[in-house]
Amino acid sequence: MLLNLSYTEENYIKAIYRLEQDGKPVNTNDLSEQLRTAAASVTDMLKKLKQKKIVHYKAYYGCNLTDNGRKHALMIIRRHRLWEYFLSKKLGFNWDEVHDIAEELEHVGSTSLINKLDAFLGYPRFDPHGDPIPDEQGHIIKLQNKLLSAVPLHTPVEVVQIGDQSANILELLNEKNIRIGTILEIRKRFSYDQSLEIKAGGKQITQISKELSQNILVQEHE
Amino acid sequence: MLLNLSYTEENYIKAIYRLEQDGKPVNTNDLSEQLRTAAASVTDMLKKLKQKKIVHYKAYYGCNLTDNGRKHALMIIRRHRLWEYFLSKKLGFNWDEVHDIAEELEHVGSTSLINKLDAFLGYPRFDPHGDPIPDEQGHIIKLQNKLLSAVPLHTPVEVVQIGDQSANILELLNEKNIRIGTILEIRKRFSYDQSLEIKAGGKQITQISKELSQNILVQEHE
DNA sequence: ATAAAAATTTAGACAAATCTAAAAAAAATA
DNA sequence: TATTTTTTTTAGATTTGTCTAAATTTTTAT
Structure with missing residues (x-):
């Protein structure tokens, strides 16, 4: 159902998701800063992600995730946070060491891997930083913190x-x-x-x- | 000490290690078949790996891993086999499902990740297919099977x-x-x-x- | 030993993701 | 409203890893 995406495309999706939290369109410049990538490169990638129906994009206006794009984002976040939990709770890493390693592990796409990892960990609902972990369907607990x-x-x-x-x-x-x-x-x-x-x-x-x-x-x- | 290598370079090193078992030089054609990549592409990569002192390479002759290249190969194999063990013993995958997933996980390079994983698993010496797992120093048990x-x-x-x-x-x-x-x-x-x-x-x-x-x-x- | 076959390398091109510099559009300011 | 500033896009180049087709070297067979 979800396309196979490159490592790079996944990083763009994550960054857009992060910047989008208030519903407003995401600027090319903000994205370029978030990703430490030249604005021109971001424009190119946004055109590509539009073609793949992952973002809505209009020149000079900005972008938003499509419903499909949001599903991708939630799966990437699910993978990231489950790995963080694993690294911290099973391997004994400090919570300030897990982010960078999870950043790499999150791109391994196998769905059965992540679902089995989830079961192995006992279906945790929060990662070591307190962020909620989306479930298999992409549902995520909204916190009023x-x-x-x-x-x-x-x-x-x-x-x-x-x-x-x-x-x-x-x-x-x-x-x-x-x-x-x-x-x-x-x-x-x-x-x-x-x-x-x-x-x-x-x-x-x-x-x-x-x-x-x-x-x-x-x-x-x- | 070891260079940071791309996913692709690591796959070349693994393939060369596999074909090299008897000490004889590895042919470009055999490598190209193993990697399902055109022979011309293999030639290009071998030149690059020679520059990085990972292989000895002479045109029309073939290649061999340098001592340094072999160290890289053993670390990749270590990562692969430890993940296979984890997938099989901790996550409950069948032994015929673990190879492809480990093939992706093995490229996550963090040394502390792998050493902590090794400890978590109880320092296993063989993966689920019976292949020996190299230790942190790259030592590997030779089997006379x-x-x-x-x-x-x-x-x-x-x-x-x-x-x-x-x-x-x-x-x-x-x-x-x-x-x-x-x-x-x-x-x-x-x-x-x-x-x-x-x-x-x-x-x-x-x-x-x-x-x-x-x-x-x-x-x-x- | 020479010709034919097989293996390997060179040459030139392509796709993905990136860059810088210049042009164009939108927003801010006077 | 006109002008300046900021943001964004276009144009053209670069790097990595790949390809096909042609040229070259090595091996095999006559």
């Missing part, structure tokens, strides 16, 4: 997801002993740079920059 | 390895209930086509073609 930056003072919240997947952010969070499940509470908010002073895990006090606070997703804690 | 075609009549032997890895042969062996560990005994040998009549697993009588008998490796059974 808040950004830490939007949480009021003195309200205990639980870390449930990290927005950015770079090794850099995960290294920083490790340093501060913040991981999925950690309870946070904001003590002060500095309006000068919108940085925060928080209590992490019930005792440790630490400073959080604006950028970081916009990449930590939390839920209320009882 | 016999081809079934070379075994005398009425001598019980144990299947320890399958030479050819195609799904076709494995399907045929499944049909005949022959797998690693099965005890075989040759009952008759037909000189017309060198086919065999054998007893498999102590009771079942079945016919084996010459081709098949040259791809079943066995050891003496007590």
Whole structure:
């Protein structure tokens, strides 16, 4: 049912999916930045993906995934997140090491491989960063998480997801002993740079920059 | 220490390693057949691999792996066989389904991935087809197995390895209930086509073609 | 030893994905 | 609205791995 796509095409689809979250069309320039590829190359690829009915594309307007394209995206994400779970839970990698390896493994396309891996792992619903794993049909749990930056003072919240997947952010969070499940509470908010002073895990006090606070997703804690 | 190679280059190295087993130089034509690629393309690639010091190559003569090339080959084989073991033992695939998937997984190059996978699997020494798995240093157990075609009549032997890895042969062996560990005994040998009549697993009588008998490796059974 | 056959390499072309530089369109600004 | 700036596309070139057809070298057979 789904076409066989090249490694490169899959990376474009993933990037479009990521940038598309609000329904608006995705710019060529934003895509070119996301993929670190010249804008001219992106234009070429978008024409190709249009031909394959993976994106809607109009010159000078931008692109969106078709229903079919979105299915592809969800399958790639499913593969990526299942491998991340495997690497972290079975092979003992740290959560800040799994992303790059999963980035390669996700392109191995066999459907039966992924479904058997899913079963082997016990049908996990979230990857080690707290992101939901789409099921075999491409259904994905929608979370109503808040950004830490939007949480009021003195309200205990639980870390449930990290927005950015770079090794850099995960290294920083490790340093501060913040991981999925950690309870946070904001003590002060500095309006000068919108940085925060928080209590992490019930005792440790630490400073959080604006950028970081916009990449930590939390839920209320009882 | 080892260079980063493309998917394609790795496939050439694997094919050369396979054809090189007896130390003699590998012909361009044999390689081109093995890889299902035009001989002219093979010539081009051999020049490139020579530049990268992966093969010794002289025009009209043939090629051999350098010591460095052989190290690469052993690492690719290590990755392939560890994935085959994982697919078969952990995910529950049949042994005739694992080869093609491992063929893709083997190109994911992370060394720490493979070493952690090895540990997770308990450092297995043989893959599901009975082939030895090279260790982290590239050491590989040399087996002195016999081809079934070379075994005398009425001598019980144990299947320890399958030479050819195609799904076709494995399907045929499944049909005949022959797998690693099965005890075989040759009952008759037909000189017309060198086919065999054998007893498999102590009771079942079945016919084996010459081709098949040259791809079943066995050891003496007590 | 010489001619015929087989194997291998060279030459030139092609497809995929990329690039830079220039042109064109859309958006922002005056 | 006219002009400038930004974004996007077109044009033409590059790299990797591939192909076919022709030329060359090696091997085989007469």
